[in-house]
Amino acid sequence: MLVERRATNSDLDPLRSLCARRAGTTKPNALQQDVAVVAAFVIGLLLSHSVACASDQGDHGLPNVLLIMVDDVGFSDLGCYGGEIDTTHLDGLAQQGVRFSNFLVNPMCVVTRTSLMTGHTHSQSDNYRRSLPVAKLMRKAGYSTSLVGKWHQPGNPLDAGFDSFYGFLGGAINSWTGKEGRKHAIQNDRDTPLPVDKDWYATDAFTDRAMHNIRASVSEQRPFFAYVAYNAPHTPLHAPRELVEKYYRRYEAGWDELRQRRFEKLQDLGIIDDRYTMVEPGGEVRRWREMPRSTQLQEARRMAAYAGMLERVDWNVGRLLNLLDEQDVAGNTLVVFLADNGGAYSNGDIHTYDQQIPWEADSMPFASNGWSFLKNTPFRWYKSSAYQGGVSVPCIMRWPAGSRLLPGEVRHGRFHVTDLYPTLLDITGQAYPSSDGARRLEPLYGHSMMPTLEDQVPDGADVHDEIFWSFNQTSRGLILGDWKIVSISDGPWSLFNIKDDPTESQDLASSYPRRATQLSEHWFRFAQDRTTMPASWREPPVDFQEGWGFHRLRMVLPGYVRCVPAMAAMNVSVDTDLQFHFDQPVSFRGSEGKTLRLYRVPDPQNPVWESTLDGNDPSEGSRRVTFPLPQLAPKTTYYLLADPGWITVGGRPAGPLNDGAYWYRFRTK
Numbered sequence: 001m002l003v004e005r006r007a008t009n010s011d012l013d014p015l016r017s018l019c020a021r022r023a024g025t026t027k028p029n030a031l032q033q034d035v036a037v038v039a040a041f042v043i044g045l046l047l048s049h050s051v052a053c054a055s056d057q058g059d060h061g062l063p064n065v066l067l068i069m070v071d072d073v074g075f076s077d078l079g080c081y082g083g084e085i086d087t088t089h090l091d092g093l094a095q096q097g098v099r100f101s102n103f104l105v106n107p108m109c110v111v112t113r114t115s116l117m118t119g120h121t122h123s124q125s126d127n128y129r130r131s132l133p134v135a136k137l138m139r140k141a142g143y144s145t146s147l148v149g150k151w152h153q154p155g156n157p158l159d160a161g162f163d164s165f166y167g168f169l170g171g172a173i174n175s176w177t178g179k180e181g182r183k184h185a186i187q188n189d190r191d192t193p194l195p196v197d198k199d200w201y202a203t204d205a206f207t208d209r210a211m212h213n214i215r216a217s218v219s220e221q222r223p224f225f226a227y228v229a230y231n232a233p234h235t236p237l238h239a240p241r242e243l244v245e246k247y248y249r250r251y252e253a254g255w256d257e258l259r260q261r262r263f264e265k266l267q268d269l270g271i272i273d274d275r276y277t278m279v280e281p282g283g284e285v286r287r288w289r290e291m292p293r294s295t296q297l298q299e300a301r302r303m304a305a306y307a308g309m310l311e312r313v314d315w316n317v318g319r320l321l322n323l324l325d326e327q328d329v330a331g332n333t334l335v336v337f338l339a340d341n342g343g344a345y346s347n348g349d350i351h352t353y354d355q356q357i358p359w360e361a362d363s364m365p366f367a368s369n370g371w372s373f374l375k376n377t378p379f380r381w382y383k384s385s386a387y388q389g390g391v392s393v394p395c396i397m398r399w400p401a402g403s404r405l406l407p408g409e410v411r412h413g414r415f416h417v418t419d420l421y422p423t424l425l426d427i428t429g430q431a432y433p434s435s436d437g438a439r440r441l442e443p444l445y446g447h448s449m450m451p452t453l454e455d456q457v458p459d460g461a462d463v464h465d466e467i468f469w470s471f472n473q474t475s476r477g478l479i480l481g482d483w484k485i486v487s488i489s490d491g492p493w494s495l496f497n498i499k500d501d502p503t504e505s506q507d508l509a510s511s512y513p514r515r516a517t518q519l520s521e522h523w524f525r526f527a528q529d530r531t532t533m534p535a536s537w538r539e540p541p542v543d544f545q546e547g548w549g550f551h552r553l554r555m556v557l558p559g560y561v562r563c564v565p566a567m568a569a570m571n572v573s574v575d576t577d578l579q580f581h582f583d584q585p586v587s588f589r590g591s592e593g594k595t596l597r598l599y600r601v602p603d604p605q606n607p608v609w610e611s612t613l614d615g616n617d618p619s620e621g622s623r624r625v626t627f628p629l630p631q632l633a634p635k636t637t638y639y640l641l642a643d644p645g646w647i648t649v650g651g652r653p654a655g656p657l658n659d660g661a662y663w664y665r666f667r668t669k
Helices: 010-022 030-052 088-096 109-118 134-140 202-219 241-245 254-268 293-326 369-375 417-428 513-530 550-556
Strands: 064-070 098-100 144-150 164-168 224-229 333-339 395-398 409-411 466-471 475-480 483-488 494-497 560-564 578-582 596-600 624-627 637-642 665-667
Touching: 064 293, 064 417, 088 293, 088 333, 088 395, 109 134, 109 417, 134 144, 134 224, 134 417, 144 202, 164 202, 202 224, 202 293, 241 293, 254 293, 254 369, 293 333, 293 369, 333 417, 466 513, 475 513, 483 513, 494 513, 550 560
Parallel strands: 064 224, 064 333, 098 409, 144 164, 144 224
Antiparallel strands: 098 395, 333 395, 466 475, 475 483, 483 494, 560 578, 578 624, 596 637, 637 665
16 A cells, blocks of 8 residues: 555645735636635645555556657647646646646657657667667566557667557558558557558557556556557547537637637646746738638638547546556556647648548648647747747646655746656666667766655756757757757747746847857757767758748758748738749749749638749749739738749759648738
8 A cells, every 4th residue: 555645734835825926916806716726736635645545556666657648739738738628637637746837848759759768869869879768678677568659760669678569650640540641550569550440540549559558567467667659639630520510619719819818827827927928920820810701710620620639639548547546556657648749830731621521531631820829829839840839848747656746736847858768767766877788878868857756856946957959950959057049940040048038039149149159059069979960950050031831841842942031921021022042943944834823811712913934934044033023911911822843943843832731921011
């Protein structure tokens, strides 16, 4: 039996502090909020007491570990993080455990999963050549190790220390068919991927297998390390019809209003404070009030698919938590829930939005940038970006037998995904070796979170003084103490004091050039000395700034260097031309009948300008193409559509611009 943990006078200090902070408030609903917070505290304390008193399976003393990772969930999506999605079970987990307000990951799923498994940054690990996957040490400690869901790492999970694997090796699947593209992707261990059953649904199936693995471990009286890596809610956004349709009306308010609601709820929950500000979206986000009603309804349906998919995740998390109770192992099980990166940016194609049905297996539903702007409230930008919107995620932990934190507590110190690896070593008594056979191992980058879980450090203490990010040429960043530099699209470094300005609202690079230079030099030294990243990832920044979406444009425009107006630019003059720069000669031969078209967001049916392309264009053979535009309307978002092959660059035809996966938007003054 576990030792019962009784509430003490010190346990009540947070409630006393709450009452002191509330004293004299002028908010009309302050009393209701106080009652709600106190009720949540008491319920959480009782639930924790109940869980802690449950007998544990076996006498091994080692805690079980249930690690749950979701794909592309934004910082504020869960109810317990300010969201309007119904996440009852995760909210309950937060009441029983602890939420982290400053838990950081990496800009993309694959690089975060590398850090999770190795305790290193992605480019430090060098495809596991300089790392020892954590599952190997867990297995050495006597754990049964299992993975269900998404791997997205080198080789097969069985090579990384997992006893069993059920899921897929790649980056994303169709949640109804289990296919990645056109190929079957779901497999057992090393078996060839095979078709799934007709009524198969990824989130449910992964939970079923995880529950099977946990039951088997308990039956064998072995501690378990169960890693549940859901594909959801990664696109395509597939969910049961009844879950999608329940959210249609909820999202008709639009991303602007809902972001404000989330911001206020985050404040009320104590997750953010008055240092956080509402940052304005860039030119990549359409303003809700400017879109026609038909587009607003279409967009509400798109986000409803995402919400339904995430609610289904929550229901399945509830199944896992109930199983821990049924098996009498909840008290000594460390449950960790987190996302792999911030909310994902737009995908899809404006011409096919209404054709995508989330409950149909052959559909490909996506959500748009505006909803990503909502998901990552209160931060700017998205997945793939080292800005806070791309790397800030919800993280919840519950461990009644090992944590001394109060149920329902919010911790504000800075942590990084690499901190989970040394935390697991701490709780299992394992030491990290300096080598693995003949291989020298890179020292762990993270730091154990156990002092925080044992309440040995004050709230707000940062476990991580330095965090390094790099993802392709898309984004790079570095936190060093209170300061952060970040770059997107190869552009110049921006500098922020994230202690005073956690939402990165004020770029201080021009005010503190020496500080920016110091951090830049540190970034390049780390990249050179501590990683194996390719040279192209550490090219010096260029002297012009492209905004969000630039990385998508250069996927379909060969030799693409920059455009004017810049991608996602704000405050563009109404008297502007359209200009593309390439590093190879362009040609319009074969472009007859294909067009480049400019639209206003308020009127997606009628272009305000359309090109006429043929082999006699004066830009033929040059590396810069200029299109004169008519005078534009003020305070309006514009976007381009283009037919595939509208231009050829270096002998290669350009792909399409579709205001979805490959978009180009800007906003006028």
